[in-house]
Amino acid sequence: MQIKVPASSANLGPGFDSIGMAVSLYLTLDVLEPSDEWVIDHDFDDLPHDQSNMIIDTALKIKADLPPRHLKMQSAIPVAHGLGSSSSAIVAGIELANVLGKLQLSNDEKVAIACEIEGHPDNVAPAILGGLVIGTNVNGHFDAIQAPLLPYALAAYVPAYNLKTADARAALPTSLTLKQATHGSAIANVLVAGLFANRYDLVGELMEADEFHEQPRAKLVPELAKIREVGHEAGALATYLSGAGPTVMTIIDKQGIPRFKQLLLQAGLSDPLLEIEPDTEGVQVID
Numbered sequence: 001m002q003i004k005v006p007a008s009s010a011n012l013g014p015g016f017d018s019i020g021m022a023v024s025l026y027l028t029l030d031v032l033e034p035s036d037e038w039v040i041d042h043d044f045d046d047l048p049h050d051q052s053n054m055i056i057d058t059a060l061k062i063k064a065d066l067p068p069r070h071l072k073m074q075s076a077i078p079v080a081h082g083l084g085s086s087s088s089a090i091v092a093g094i095e096l097a098n099v100l101g102k103l104q105l106s107n108d109e110k111v112a113i114a115c116e117i118e119g120h121p122d123n124v125a126p127a128i129l130g131g132l133v134i135g136t137n138v139n140g141h142f143d144a145i146q147a148p149l150l151p152y153a154l155a156a157y158v159p160a161y162n163l164k165t166a167d168a169r170a171a172l173p174t175s176l177t178l179k180q181a182t183h184g185s186a187i188a189n190v191l192v193a194g195l196f197a198n199r200y201d202l203v204g205e206l207m208e209a210d211e212f213h214e215q216p217r218a219k220l221v222p223e224l225a226k227i228r229e230v231g232h233e234a235g236a237l238a239t240y241l242s243g244a245g246p247t248v249m250t251i252i253d254k255q256g257i258p259r260f261k262q263l264l265l266q267a268g269l270s271d272p273l274l275e276i277e278p279d280t281e282g283v284q285v286i287d
């Protein structure tokens with residue numbers, strides 16, 4: 001049996017900690033034979049191979065008496081790069097507990113559990129549900145709703161350096177003025193309305209008008225401003241900091257990507273540019 005989990009690109013600009021999109025990079029987890037101890041094979045130097053691995057740790061948080069298995073994990077999701085690698089591990093762990101423990105969890109239950117672990121829904125909710133998802137917690141429960149996807153391709157600029165989410169969150173202010181909070185929230189509100197009204201140009205403009213997190217994080221990801229400028233020249237709809245970075249996501253017509261890539265190189269930006277697209281399936285179990 002195999003569990004397949006998509007990466008996720010969170011925030012989409014002003015949707016900080018609330019809006020996220022599943023994207024076509026995947027973690028796969030092969031559930032192999034029973035074992036005396038939990039063992040997970042993978043090729044990531046910095047990740048553990050025992051039950052301290054986030055995938056197994058998450059599964060045991062949900063069902064502590066799961067009998068140990070030999071697992072094999074492969075992932076195209078760069079770790080600590082703003083593409084939801086930690087969330088993909090959490091969601092894989094929830095699904096592992098769900099299947100091995102025969103829990104029959106609903107998607108809403110998976111989302112609620114994942115949000116409680118991660119603390120915010122904008123990676124785990126799209127990784128579970130697929131598509132573009134908007135969520136938050138209210139009165140002690142998390143809820144997430146899918147919104148229409150933008151009919152565009154995605155180009156993810158992936159700098160070589162890592163940026164742990166915790167470090168990028170430490171760069172944020174602890175408070176905002178009422179004016180900043182209400183205006184930043186209003187921008188996100190109109191972005192969501194624009195998604196349902198197919199007002200793509202307005203959505204693109206609002207995606208680049210975040211007032212919560214991109215400015216204080218700009219010093220950690222100096223490429224963002226330049227990529228956004230090059231994106232405008234290439235006719236992209238929008239460019240935003242993917243999650244906590246350093247990945248920078250550009251929403252662009254597929255046929256515009258080659259010229260975008262060429263303009264980035266001319267601007268001295270030569271790190272990998274991944275041509276991806278939204279994922280619409282979310283977490284899958286493949287027998």
Ligand SMILES: Nc1ncnc2c1ncn2[C@@H]1O[C@H](COP(=O)(O)OP(=O)(O)O)[C@@H](O)[C@H]1O
Pocket residue numbers: 027047053054055073075078079080081082083084085086087089163164165166243244245
């Ligand atoms: N495939 C994986 N398997 C197990 N743990 C993982 C995996 N991917 C990420 N993690 C855990 O998540 C941490 C990175 O989380 P974070 O800083 O939030 O980065 P990201 O922006 O990629 O989510 C890693 O240090 C590791 O502990």
Ligand SMILES: N[C@@H](CCOP(=O)(O)O)C(=O)O
Pocket residue numbers: 008009010011016017018081082083084085086087120122123165168169213242243244245
């Ligand atoms: N809203 C969070 C999103 C973190 O996403 P990740 O892919 O970097 O884990 C934040 O911006 O801190």
